[in-house]
Amino acid sequence: MTETTYRSGFACFVGRPNAGKSTLTNALVGQKIAIASSKPQTTRHAVRGIVTREDGQLVLIDTPGLHRPRTLLGERLNDLVRETWAEVDVVGVCLPCDQRIGPGDRYIVSQIAELRNKPKIVVLATKTDLVSKARVLSHLVDVGKLGEELGIEWADVIPCSATEDDQLDVVADVLMGLLPEGPMYYPDGEITDEPEETLIAELIREAALEGVRDELPHSIAVMIDEIIPRADRPEDKPLLDVFATLVVERDSQKGIVIGHRGSRLKEIGTEARQQINRLLGTPVHLSLHVKVLKEWQRDSKHLNRLGF
Structure with missing residues (x-):
């Protein structure tokens, strides 16, 4: 009986803003670690999700959407994407x-x-649940043409839907199969290396993004000032x-x-409290x-x- 090869390594999802990268990351990890929103450019840092199986460990990195930057923040996010690719x-x-498929x-x-060290490239034709089968087929033809046009041989092309759990097992198998042989990087059961404080800040920002006007999402950031256990609570009924x-x-x-009268903040x-309760x-x-920090997206300090 031959021993199966244990594979491990890193994969990242890239694409235009709102292409389904964060939703796909969460679905494959099996728990919400990256916030998702209908607003473009929701993701602002590289979030690592960990998928551990008997045959290997896949570390998924969800990156911000590459876009034409209008601010210093936009430039820094694009730099982060390019660093991750490499x-x-x-x-x-x-x-x-x-x-x-556009420019x-x-x-x-x-x-x-x-890139000098070319990674293997897989196309994930996301959001199959939103279109007809004929549209999916037409899209796959366009994906093939894009590869020919740019002289790229796709390692695989997988139509999938994160929200409907369509072909996610195939996505996981393909990504795992393309990784090199390697050790387990994270303990079994760990699903992200994001600090809890960062995850909490992101859940608050996600709640703030829903229902705000189009010009506002990019202007919202969240700082965690303090997290302290309530002193007078019994051990079996803690409160943070x-x-x-x-x-x-x-x-x-x-x-x-x-x-x-504070209705929106309430x-x-x-919404954020319910999500944080679930997380912790x-x-x-x-x-x-x-708090107002004038033009913070353009100020390096x-x-x-x-x-x-």
Whole structure:
């Protein structure tokens, strides 16, 4: 009886903003580690999700969407994407079936093709649940043409849907199979190396993004000020006090986030608290404040302070 090869390595999902990268990462990991939103450019740092199986360990890196930067933050996010590409074994290019392949997609793939140490490239034709079978087939033909046009041989092309669990087992098998032989990098059972504080801040930001106006999402950041266990609670009924600040760029935005008599801020707190409770498995009391940092996306000092 031959021993099966244990494979391990890193794969990242890339694509235009809102191509389904974070949703796919969460679905493969089996738990929410990356926030997902209908707003483009939701992801702001490389989030690692860990998939451990008997035959190997796949470390998935969800990256921000590559875009034309308008701010210093945008430039730093694009740099982060390019740094990640250069370090992984496999790149999964997300080309959603509900959108035509455009110049942005061509640009992303051509950039990966120019890397000195070329990773294997898999195309993930995401969001199959949103379109007809005929549209999926037409999309796959376009994917084939894109490869020919750029002189790239795809390692695989997989139509899939993260929300409907369509072909996710195939995605996991293909990615795992393309990894080199290697050791287990993370202990079995660990699903991310993200600090809890970062995950909590992201869940608050996700709650804040829902229902805000189009110009506001990019202006919102979250800082965790303090996380402390409530002192007077019995051991079997713990409560965590989480103090966080929502950062915006202008006074008018502060008003939008707070809402009439604080109604919007209360909604954000309620939604975020439920998600944080689920993440930590401990009841949480969440205290939110809103602060203005003028034009923080363009200010290197503010960006450094906010962790970018």
